[in-house]
Amino acid sequence: MRENPFGRARMDRRDLLRLSVFAGAGLALGVPLSACSVDSGSTSDSGASGGTKPVGNGLTTKQTLAPFAFGGAAGTKPGIPKRIAWANTSDAEFFLQITRAIEQAAKERGLEFVTAIANDDSAKNVEQIETFLQRGIGALCIQPLDANAQAPLMKRAIEAGAAVLSLVTPPSTSQAVADQYKVGNAQGMAAAKYITEKLGGKAKVVYFNTDTIEVLKERHRGVLEGLKTAGAGAEIVSDIQPSAITQDGGFKAMNTILQQHPDVNVILGGDTYCLGALSALAAAGKAKPDMYLSGIDGDEQALAEIRKGGAYKASFAFAYPLMGYAWGQFAADWLDGKPIPQVMQFNAIELNSGTAIDKYQADMKAVAETWKNASTYFTMLGSIRYQERDQFINYAA
Known part of the structure; x- marks a missing residue:
C-alpha cells in the first residue's frame, strides 16, 4: 500500500472489495451475475406480477411538492426481486459511509444488498448497472458520474418497477438534493x-x-x-x-x-x-x-x-449515512407498495469544532436511532408508490 505524507495508508483495493460485497450477495467488481432480468414477469403492468410498463417522460418541470407524510396507504406491491443495488462510483469515504448505511437498513428490512465501485470510470459504471438490471433488482441507488449515460438505465429500472433512489440527478422516483x-x-x-x-x-x-x-x-x-x-x-x-x-x-x-x-x-x-x-x-x-x-x-x-x-x-x-439508511428503508417500503418521498432535501452542516463534530458523528453512527428524527437533517417532499411510478422526477429537483 502506498503511504501518503501523513503516514496514513491508502485503502487497499482488496479492502474495498470486501466492503463492496454484502454477505451472500455474490457480487464483486468484474464478477458476472446470474442471468435474471429486472423485468422478469409478465410483459404488461399486471399488479403484483411485475412487468415492464412504459412510463413516459415523468415530471419534467419543477413542481411544488407537498410535505411527505409517513404512514400513507399502501397500494400494489411490485413482483420484483427484494434486492437493492448501489451503483457506487468512487471509494471516497463519504460514499463508503453510504454503503454501510444502505447495507444496515437492507439487513434490517430483509433485503439482499449488492454493490460495485466503478472508480470514476463511466463505462465500468454503466456495465455494472447493466449487470444489476440483468440479475434483477427492486431498487437502484445511484449518484452522478455520467448523467447522460446513466439516465437511460435509470429509466429502464423505473419502467421495470424498481425504485430509483438518486443523489442529485434524474430520472428517479426519489431524489436526494441540496440547495x-x-x-x-x-x-x-x-x-x-x-x-x-x-x-x-x-x-x-x-x-x-x-x-x-x-x-x-x-x-x-x-x-x-x-x-x-x-x-x-x-x-x-x-x-x-x-x-x-x-x-x-x-x-x-x-x-x-x-x-x-x-x-x-x-x-x-x-x-x-x-x-x-x-x-x-x-x-x-x-x-x-x-x-x-x-x-x-x-x-x-x-x-x-x-x-x-x-x-x-x-x-x-451532509447526512450521507442517514441518506443511505433512508434509501434502504424506502426501498423496502416501495417493495411493500408503500409511498416514498419524491425529494429528500438536505442542508449542509458546518462542522468547525469538536462539539459540532461530536454531535454529528454520534447521529451518523446511530442512523437507526437518528432516523426517528430524520426531519432534523432532511425535508421530505412529494409522494410516489410503485403504481404511480409514471410520476417519477425527471428534472434536477
Whole structure:
C-alpha cells in the first residue's frame, strides 16, 4: 500500500472489495451475475406480477411538492426481486459511509444488498448497472458520474418497477438534493470571514470545482460570490477540477499549483480534493496552522484534521449515512407498495469544532436511532408508490 505524507495508508483495493460485497450477495467488481432480468414477469403492468410498463417522460418541470407524510396507504406491491443495488462510483469515504448505511437498513428490512465501485470510470459504471438490471433488482441507488449515460438505465429500472433512489440527478422516483448555491455560498462566506479576521484581508485562494456535474455549477457560483465578500485582497489563483474525484486527484492538482503559486494559503472544495491538497502541502513542507482549508461532505478524515486545530478548519457535512439508511428503508417500503418521498432535501452542516463534530458523528453512527428524527437533517417532499411510478422526477429537483 502506498503511504501518503501523513503516514496514513491508502485503502487497499482488496479492502474495498470486501466492503463492496454484502454477505451472500455474490457480487464483486468484474464478477458476472446470474442471468435474471429486472423485468422478469409478465410483459404488461399486471399488479403484483411485475412487468415492464412504459412510463413516459415523468415530471419534467419543477413542481411544488407537498410535505411527505409517513404512514400513507399502501397500494400494489411490485413482483420484483427484494434486492437493492448501489451503483457506487468512487471509494471516497463519504460514499463508503453510504454503503454501510444502505447495507444496515437492507439487513434490517430483509433485503439482499449488492454493490460495485466503478472508480470514476463511466463505462465500468454503466456495465455494472447493466449487470444489476440483468440479475434483477427492486431498487437502484445511484449518484452522478455520467448523467447522460446513466439516465437511460435509470429509466429502464423505473419502467421495470424498481425504485430509483438518486443523489442529485434524474430520472428517479426519489431524489436526494441540496440547495447547491446555498451550500457553496456558506463555504465561501466562512472562508471570507477567516480571510478578513485572521489573514488581514489578504489571501491566495485555490478552489477545486466539480463542474462536470451540472448541478454543482451552482455550488461553484455560490463559493465565488461568498469569497467576494472578503474584498479584492482575496485573489483566486486557481479554479480547476482535478482529474479524478479522489484524494490522489487533489494531491496531484495541488502539486502542480504549488509550482506556480507556492504562497497559497486558502483552499476550498470537496473534502476528498482538499485532503489530497493538504497531503501535497505537507509533502512540500508548506502546511501551516494559520492556513484555511475547508471541504464539503463531512469526510471522517477531514473531521479528524479539524480536531487537530491545524490548517483544516471546517467541513460542510451532509447526512450521507442517514441518506443511505433512508434509501434502504424506502426501498423496502416501495417493495411493500408503500409511498416514498419524491425529494429528500438536505442542508449542509458546518462542522468547525469538536462539539459540532461530536454531535454529528454520534447521529451518523446511530442512523437507526437518528432516523426517528430524520426531519432534523432532511425535508421530505412529494409522494410516489410503485403504481404511480409514471410520476417519477425527471428534472434536477
